[in-house]
Amino acid sequence: MELLSDLPVADELAARFAEAGHRLYLVGGSVRDALLGRSSGGDFDLDFTTDARPEQIQRLLSGWADGLWDTGIAFGTVGATKHGRTVEITTFRADSYDGVTRNPEVTFGDTVEGDLVRRDFTVNAMAFDVAARELIDPTGGREALAAMVLDTPATPQQSFGDDPLRMLRAARFVSQIGFTPADRVVEAMTAMAGELERITPERVQQELSKLLCGAHPRRGVELFESTGLAAVVLPELPAMRLEIDEHHQHKDVFDHSLVVLQQAIDLEDEDNSPDLVLRLAALLHDIGKPGTRRFESGGGVSFHHHEVLGAKMVRKRLRALRYSKEVVEEVAQLVYLHLRFHGYGNGEWTDSAVRRYATDAGPLLSRLHKLVRADCTTRNKRKANALQRTYDGLEERIDRLAAEEDLRRVRPDLDGNEIMRLLGLPPGPQVGRAWKFLKELRLDRGPLDRDEAEVELLAWARAEGIGSVGSQAAAGAAWASGGAAAEGVPEGADSAGAPEVE
Template sequence: MADVQRHVAEELDRIAPVIDELGRRFTDGGHELALVGGPVRDAMLGRQHNDLDFTTSARPEETEAMLKGWADAVWDVGRAFGTIGCRKGDWQVEITTYRSESYDPDSRKPDVDFGDTLAGDLGRRDFTVNAMAVRVPGREFEDPYGGVVDLAHRVLRTPGRPEDSFSDDPLRMMRAARFAAQLGFTVDPAVVEAMTAMASRIEIISAERVRDELVKLICAPYPRLGLRLLVDTGLAELVLPELPALALERDEHHRHKDVYEHTLTVLEQAIDLEAERLEVPDFVARFAALMHDVGKPRTRRFLDDGSVTFHHHDVVGAKMTRKRMKALRFSNDDTDAVSKLVELHLRFHGYGTGEWTDSAVRRYVRDAGDQLERLHVLTRADCTTRNQRKADRLRRTYDDLEARIARLREQEELDSLRPDLDGNQIMEILGIGPGREVGQAYAHLLDLRMEHGPMSEEDARDALLAWAAQRQ
C-alpha cells in the first residue's frame, strides 16, 4: 500500500500544472471536479498518463466556458454525451459531466442522463479499478467500491451487479477481456458468468466499437488472456467466430492440443519478434498471426493412412480474413495487409533447404511487397515445434533466405523492382500508343527481370521485340 500511495503522490505532482489550476477554476465556479478512471488506476500502478479524464458536476456548456482562456484548444465532439475535450501544452484533457447511461434493449446508442454526485457517477463505471477518483484541487481520494483492493488482488469486478452493468452497456463485456489483456488481471467469476449468460447482447453494439476494443485487446501486453475470455464466454462466436472454430481442429503435426492453442502460441511468438523488427505494438502483424490458420477448418481432409491435410488453407484463410475484417469495418489498408500475410504465410515452406533460385527469391520479395518485414515475423513465429533440432534447422534456413534477400536487394534494388524498360520506352520501341498491349509488354519484361535479374537496355529491347514478333 505504501508503494501505491507513493506512486499516486508522484503522479499527482507530475500533473499538478493541470489538476491544480483546473481544479481551482471549477471550484471558483461553484462546481466539483475529479480526476477519474484510467489515470487514477494507472497512477497506482506506477504508469504515467498525458491523457487525463475528469468528471464534473458542471454541465457541458459550463465546462466549455471555464476552459476558455486556459486551454490551448477546445472541442465539443462529445457534447451529446456530456464530454468537452481540450489540449493544454502536452496534455490532452476530457471533462465529462456526472452521468448515468443505459441502452434500450434494441438500440446501439446509449441514453445519457446527467447526474449530480461523484459517487453516483463512479457507480455507473465499468469496473471497480476504474471507479476511483481524486477530487481536485484538494486531492481527496474517493474509492466507494473497493477498487484499491481489487487492484492489489489484480482482479476485475463491476461496482454493482455485472448483469446490470452489461445490460446498461454490453460493450463492457469486451472491455473486460481488453482490460484482462492490458493489465494481466483475472476476471471475477461472477463477471465471467454474466458475460457467458449475456454474450448475445453484444449484437446491439456497432461493428466499429467492437473493432476498436478488439484492436486494443490484440495490441495489449497479454492478448492471450483476453482472447481466451472471449472464447470461453461465447463472445468470440459473435465477434470473431473464426477463432473458436480453430479449437475443433487438430493440428496436422499433433504437436499442439489443437490449432487454437497453436494460434495463440504463434501470436505470442510474433509479439516477441516484433520488438526487434517492427513498431511496437504492431496490430497488422499480430492480427495476421491470429488469423493465419483460420482456413484450416474448411480445408481439413482425412486421408486413408490416417493423416490429415489442410491444402490451400492459406488461400481460403485469406478470403475469410478479408470477409471478417470488412464486417468489422477495418480500413482497406489494414484488411489488404493482413489478408496478404495470411495468404503468404506458407510460402517459405517451399524453400526447402535453400533450393530456391534467385528468381524465386525475387518473387517472394515482390509478392510480399511492403509487408516483407511482417512476413518475416509471421513465418518465424509460425514455428512452434517442440523438436529443438527441427526448430533450429527452420531458423537457420530462414536466416539463409533473409541473407539472400539482403544480397539481392543490395545488388538489384529489390524494393523497387521494375522492368528494364518503362512504359514510354515500350511504346517508342514498338511504335504503339497507350493501351492494353503496353501493360502486357510491361508484365512480360517484369517476368524476365524476376527470372534472370537485371538486363542491359539493348538486351531488354531485343527481348521486347522478340515477344512482339511471337504475338503476330
C-alpha cells in the same frame, strides 16, 4: 496520499472550478494507472467529472483553454487543450439505457459517487479530488486493483446490459494490464455474449485492436474465445478448434495460432509500438485450415491451399470489422504468403524464386520473416533449429540479391513510355501485358541491359501478335535517332499486373 501530484493543468482547472463553487475530479484510466505505478504525469489525456453543468463548464474553460470544442456536449462532455495536453470534462451522469440499442437516456447526476457506480469496472470507478488530494472509491476499486481482479460496480448483468461492449473491454483489460476477471464477470460474459451484436463494428474493432496490442494478448484472446465473444465478433477463431480423433492426429489449430501469436510478438522490435498487422496475421494465419481439412488414407490429414482460402477469409472478416483497406490488404497478403517458405527445402530455390518471394512480400518482407519464424511451433528442438537455420540462409540470400539488384524496387528494365515507343502501341491493356512480361523476365533473370530487354520484348510481342513489324521498325528507328518520348502514358502503366490476392 499524494496521487498524480505533478499535473499543473489539473491544479489550474481545480482552482478555477473551486473559485466558481464547483468540484472537479480526475477519473478513469489515469487514476487507475497511477495507483498501479504505470504513469507519473506524462503526456496522456486527462478525463474529469464535475458537478458543473455543460454550459457552466464551457464558461469556465473559455479564456483559459488554448482550444475548445463541444462535439460531446449533448452527453455532458466539453473538451479542451491546454499546454499541449487534451482534457475532457463531463458533468456527473446518472444515465439509464433502453437495453436494445445501447443508446442512453442522458441524465445528469448530483454526486460523484452516483457517477462512479455507473462505470464499467471497479478499477475504473475511482476518482481523485484534485483540490482536496483525496481518493474517492465507493465500489472497492483500490482493493480490486491490489488483487488484480476485474469486477463490475453493479451486477455484471446490469453493467453489460447497459453497454455490451464492456464484455469485450474486459478481455482488453486482461490483455493490457493482466487482470483476472471475477467468476461472476466470466459467467455473465458467457451468458450475454450474443448482446455484442448490438454494437457497431467500428466500436468492436477498436476494442479488438487494443486487445491484440496489449502486453498479454494471449490471455485476452483466450477469454475472448472461451466466453463466446469470438463466436459473435470473429467466428473464424473458435472454428479453428478442430475435433481430433485417435486416427487423425494433428495440432490443435487454435492453440497453435496462440503460440504463433506469442512468438511473433517476441520477435517484434522492442523500440517500436505493438505491430497490429503482424499480430492479426499471426492469430489468423491458419483460419483457412477448417475449410480445407481432408482426411487422407493411412490416417493423415491435409490442409491443401489453406493459405489461399485463409487470405479470402481474412479479407472478408476484417472488412466487416471496418479495418482500413491498408490493414486488410497487408494482413491478407501475409496470410497468403506465410506458407511459401516451406517449398524452400534445404535451399533449393533458384535466385529467381528468391526474387519472387521478396518481391511479392514487398514492404511486408520484414513482417513475413517474423511470421514464418513464429510459425515454427514444433517441440523437436533439432527440427526447429534446422528450420531456423534454413530461414537464416534464405534471409542471407535475399540480402545479397537486394544489395546487388535493389530488390525493393524490382521493375521491368523498360518503362511504359519505352514499351509504347518500341511496339508502336497507344496507352491501354496491351502496354500492361508487356510491362508484366518484362517484370516476370526481370524476376527470372535479374537485371538486363537495355539491348537485351528490347530484344526480349520484341520477340515476345511478335509471338503474341502485339504491334506490327512496321511499327516496331519505326519505333526502333525512332530510338536510334533519339525520338521524342510518347505522350499520354496511362497512370499506373509502370505498375500493371499486380493482382489482388483473392
